[in-house]
Amino acid sequence: MDRLNLLITGIGGQGIIAASDIVAETALAAGFDVKKTDSLGMAQRGGSVVSHIRLAPKVRSPLVKMGEADIILAFEKLESARWSHYLRPDGIAIINNHSVPPPSVSLGKERYPGDEEITDILKQQTDKIYLINGADLAEELGNIKTLNILMLGCLSIFIPFEEDIWRDCIAKRLPARVVELNTTAFEQGRREIENILNTETGSAYGKREG
Amino acid sequence: MIKLLSGNEAIALGAYHAGVMVAAAYPGTPSTEILENLARFDGIYAEWSTNEKVAMEVGLGASCAGVRSLVSMKHVGLNVASDPFMAAATTGVNGGLVVISADDPGMHSSQNEQDNRHYARLAKVPMLEPGDSQEAYEIMAYAFNISEEFDTPVLVRTTTRISHSKSVVKATGNRKTPSKQPGFCYNPTKYVMLPAHARLRHPLMEERLSRLAAYAETFPLNQIIPGERRLGIVSSGVAYQYAREVFPEASFLKLALTYPLPRDLIRRFAEQVERLVVIEELDPFLEDSIRAMGIKVTGKELFPITGELNPDIIEQASRKAGLLTGSLKQKPEYRALNLPSRPPLLCPGCPHSGIFFVLSSLGQRSSLPGKPAREPKLIIAGDIGCYTLGAHPPLSAMDTCSCMGAGIGQALGMEKAGVAEKIVAVIGDSTFLHSGITGLVNAVYNKGRITIIILDNRTTAMTGQQEHPGTGITAQGQETTAVDLAQVARGIGINDVKMVDAFNIKAIRASVKSSLDSPELSVIIVRGACAVRLSGRSNPRAIDSDLCNMCGLCLLIGCPAIRKEKERVYIDTSLCVGDACTICQQICPRKAIVTSVNKGEKKDG
Numbered sequence: 001m002d003r004l005n006l007l008i009t010g011i012g013g014q015g016i017i018a019a020s021d022i023v024a025e026t027a028l029a030a031g032f033d034v035k036k037t038d039s040l041g042m043a044q045r046g047g048s049v050v051s052h053i054r055l056a057p058k059v060r061s062p063l064v065k066m067g068e069a070d071i072i073l074a075f076e077k078l079e080s081a082r083w084s085h086y087l088r089p090d091g092i093a094i095i096n097n098h099s100v101p102p103p104s105v106s107l108g109k110e111r112y113p114g115d116e117e118i119t120d121i122l123k124q125q126t127d128k129i130y131l132i133n134g135a136d137l138a139e140e141l142g143n144i145k146t147l148n149i150l151m152l153g154c155l156s157i158f159i160p161f162e163e164d165i166w167r168d169c170i171a172k173r174l175p176a177r178v179v180e181l182n183t184t185a186f187e188q189g190r191r192e193i194e195n196i197l198n199t200e201t202g203s204a205y206g207k208r209e210g
Numbered sequence: 211m212i213k214l215l216s217g218n219e220a221i222a223l224g225a226y227h228a229g230v231m232v233a234a235a236y237p238g239t240p241s242t243e244i245l246e247n248l249a250r251f252d253g254i255y256a257e258w259s260t261n262e263k264v265a266m267e268v269g270l271g272a273s274c275a276g277v278r279s280l281v282s283m284k285h286v287g288l289n290v291a292s293d294p295f296m297a298a299a300t301t302g303v304n305g306g307l308v309v310i311s312a313d314d315p316g317m318h319s320s321q322n323e324q325d326n327r328h329y330a331r332l333a334k335v336p337m338l339e340p341g342d343s344q345e346a347y348e349i350m351a352y353a354f355n356i357s358e359e360f361d362t363p364v365l366v367r368t369t370t371r372i373s374h375s376k377s378v379v380k381a382t383g384n385r386k387t388p389s390k391q392p393g394f395c396y397n398p399t400k401y402v403m404l405p406a407h408a409r410l411r412h413p414l415m416e417e418r419l420s421r422l423a424a425y426a427e428t429f430p431l432n433q434i435i436p437g438e439r440r441l442g443i444v445s446s447g448v449a450y451q452y453a454r455e456v457f458p459e460a461s462f463l464k465l466a467l468t469y470p471l472p473r474d475l476i477r478r479f480a481e482q483v484e485r486l487v488v489i490e491e492l493d494p495f496l497e498d499s500i501r502a503m504g505i506k507v508t509g510k511e512l513f514p515i516t517g518e519l520n521p522d523i524i525e526q527a528s529r530k531a532g533l534l535t536g537s538l539k540q541k542p543e544y545r546a547l548n549l550p551s552r553p554p555l556l557c558p559g560c561p562h563s564g565i566f567f568v569l570s571s572l573g574q575r576s577s578l579p580g581k582p583a584r585e586p587k588l589i590i591a592g593d594i595g596c597y598t599l600g601a602h603p604p605l606s607a608m609d610t611c612s613c614m615g616a617g618i619g620q621a622l623g624m625e626k627a628g629v630a631e632k633i634v635a636v637i638g639d640s641t642f643l644h645s646g647i648t649g650l651v652n653a654v655y656n657k658g659r660i661t662i663i664i665l666d667n668r669t670t671a672m673t674g675q676q677e678h679p680g681t682g683i684t685a686q687g688q689e690t691t692a693v694d695l696a697q698v699a700r701g702i703g704i705n706d707v708k709m710v711d712a713f714n715i716k717a718i719r720a721s722v723k724s725s726l727d728s729p730e731l732s733v734i735i736v737r738g739a740c741a742v743r744l745s746g747r748s749n750p751r752a753i754d755s756d757l758c759n760m761c762g763l764c765l766l767i768g769c770p771a772i773r774k775e776k777e778r779v780y781i782d783t784s785l786c787v788g789d790a791c792t793i794c795q796q797i798c799p800r801k802a803i804v805t806s807v808n809k810g811e812k813k814d815g
């Protein structure tokens with residue numbers, strides 16, 4: 001791998017900025033030039049968030065072009081659909097299987113798309129869709145805040161950085177008292193994807209690299 | 211040292227290495243992190259000023275006293291600071307004075323879109339525009355040197371994509387120790403701007419500008435990048451990065467010192483290429499100047515003048531204009547979708563929710579599901595901060611929002627215009643201190659009868675929890691006198707000043723009603739700590755589905771923790787702050803909102 005375009009999407013408050021910082025730090029430590037940029041509007045909490053990360057021998061624009069993201073890591077289902085047009089044909093979508101209805105839905109003014117609709121939207125770009133029960137798993141680990149690191153664990157399977165570099169960068173970014181818990185979350189995320197890949201005929205990873 | 215830094219972090223590090231001694235700012239996206247980072251370095255005095263005008267004055271004062279100083283703000287901050295900025299441009303400096311304006315094309319977090327490069331021309335001061343974090347770091351040393359060498363403040367203009375993007379920085383320098391001790395040189399013709407003195411300064415400014423123009427010709431970060439002769443592109447800032455990616459083969463003139471322009475360099479470049487195009491964000495700032503030199507150039511005919519650029523926009527526009535030929539990379543036909551939007555919201559447990567819920571119901575802004583919308587009552591003049599989100603449905607409780615501090619003046623103007631409705635002005639604590647106090651003095655002086663509601667959440671929340679003069683803590687974490695808002699209001703001469711708890715709906719409703727009924731000008735201070743600062747959550751609330759009749763009233767608070775999915779209203783316990791808030795519990799007509807999680811868990815399965 002000599003270059004990668006990545007989008008991380010979700011909702012303000014889910015730890016997306018921290019996750020994308022960690023990816024960028026890991027890329028730098030792995031010897032890449034890297035740029036990242038977040039669009040979070042005025043959201044402290046609750047708004048749609050997207051972070052662009054690009055790595056290559058030399059990166060100019062921090063923004064990924066539409067249709068050129070190799071991977072989308074989505075922390076919420078609707079947000080995976082919202083940004084899916086950034087995915088390149090046959091790119092990888094890793095999605096936290098969790099829905100948070102926006103206020104317009106709660107107020108009955110708009111409709112939250114059904115699972116099939118979301119899959120249909122994504123399938124316009126790719127069949128490589130990985131649904132992870134990230135929110136449940138993070139909650140089982142005892143802290144929903146580990147969701148972002150768990151999702152990074154999922155992502156890490158598709159990016160050939162050494163696992164130790166990931167771990168180091170996670171440890172550097174988080175407060176010491178939560179590092180252990182988050183390392184567990186990271187491993188859990190890796191296992192989730194590995195399990196899916198092992199049960200699939202012909203791993204998606206192999207296909208991608210081929 | 212190789213590090214991944216945001217543009218703002220790089221600016222702070224660059225300024226630190228350049229020996230900055232005094233830094234002053236008022237928060238504003240995307241500029242805020244510059245001062246936050248400077249405040250962490252040893253050997254620098256860094257302050258949150260009450261507003262940008264004061265910050266500029268502090269910076270100018272420090273400069274007069276011979277030390278390097280930095281002032282930073284978002285684009286609209288420079289509007290507020292423009293008076294002392296123009297003054298500084300006239301007097302010039304002693305220690306280097308660098309002013310950072312962080313513009314926000316695309317309005318990620320701003321009330322308008324303005325291109326502050328025009329300020330450089332207006333003030334006749336040099337301007338630098340970095341194109342990534344590395345350049346942001348390097349530019350700071352140049353900026354301070356230029357300031358001192360040419361006796362002028364220097365404007366450094368960034369945009370959101372520069373300030374908030376992270377990229378790799380090789381930081382070579384160490385902190386430069388100041389060459390001179392602080393000291394003021396008595397020099398009235400330079401520092402006392404009486405007309406007679408100012409008349410002497412203006413010719414000096416013009417002469418300075420022509421020297422700067424000569425300097426721009428050799429400025430190392432203004433570069434020609436040779437490529438195909440067919441197309442030459444002039445660009446700066448992040449637009450340059452996008453353009454290089456879309457046109458990897460073209461010739462480029464990349465500018466970092468964008469005022470005054472290197473005219474000979476531009477002419478030389480134009481002669482080297484067959485077609486000259488400017489790609490710049492927002493206004494045709496470079497383009498107009500180049501055209502005025504008599505050079506044939508295109509720019510805004512092809513590329514949008516509004517919003518942010520990005521590689522996709524540049525590529526599409528270039529194809530349309532025939533600048534890009536060759537086959538379009540096969541992109542899948544993408545079906546346009548109609549997905550529900552997800553705007554930012556007031557947080558769960560936000561101290562602004564209660565007062566806006568009350569204003570929304572008294573002002574008839576929302577109605578229960580299935581009930582018809584009513585004619586709005588009250589005029590709610592708003593202001594800028596997190597609380598501006600109270601303008602969104604379901605609260606819909608804000609009727610104006612112009613610029614910081616405008617609400618009180620606008621409310622008075624409406625009263626004086628003679629509208630029949632009662633008028634309320636709503637303003638945050640940081641905004642009130644920034645520029646609300648003068649409006650309040652004016653309202654008292656001119657016999658206003660409006661109600662002013664100050665939302666005292668003890669922080670500048672919108673920009674990420676900065677301290678302000680009301681919190682009693684400085685930017686560098688020292689304790690200080692906290693300005694008492696109620697005392698300020700009383701001191702101005704207001705008799706009716708009420709304090710109310712932001713999480714007590716009954717008390718809020720009673721005080722708003724009493725103020726609206728009163729013929730006098732009154733101030734209500736609604737106080738409650740920002741939810742982001744809440745340390746612990748306890749006893750998240752839940753909805754007892756046996757008692758809930760789905761009336762939907764709790765949904766009208768707009769709390770992100772309260773949701774309706776299919777035929778169920780529920781509270782997301784991971785978001786609810788519990789005991790610290792309880793607003794939904796206070797308003798539920800069926801008493802269906804309860805503490806016990808277990809009870810609420812009785813879901814339909």
Ligand SMILES: Cc1ncc(C[n+]2csc(CCOP(=O)(O)OP(=O)(O)O)c2C)c(N)n1
Nearest residue numbers: 238594595596597638639640641670671672
């Ligand atoms: C002149 C100017 N400076 C800065 C800003 C950025 N800004 C918008 S609102 C705000 C302050 C908000 O604080 P406060 O009034 O306390 O309201 P809160 O967000 O805490 O609810 C700031 C700094 C701006 N819009 N205009």
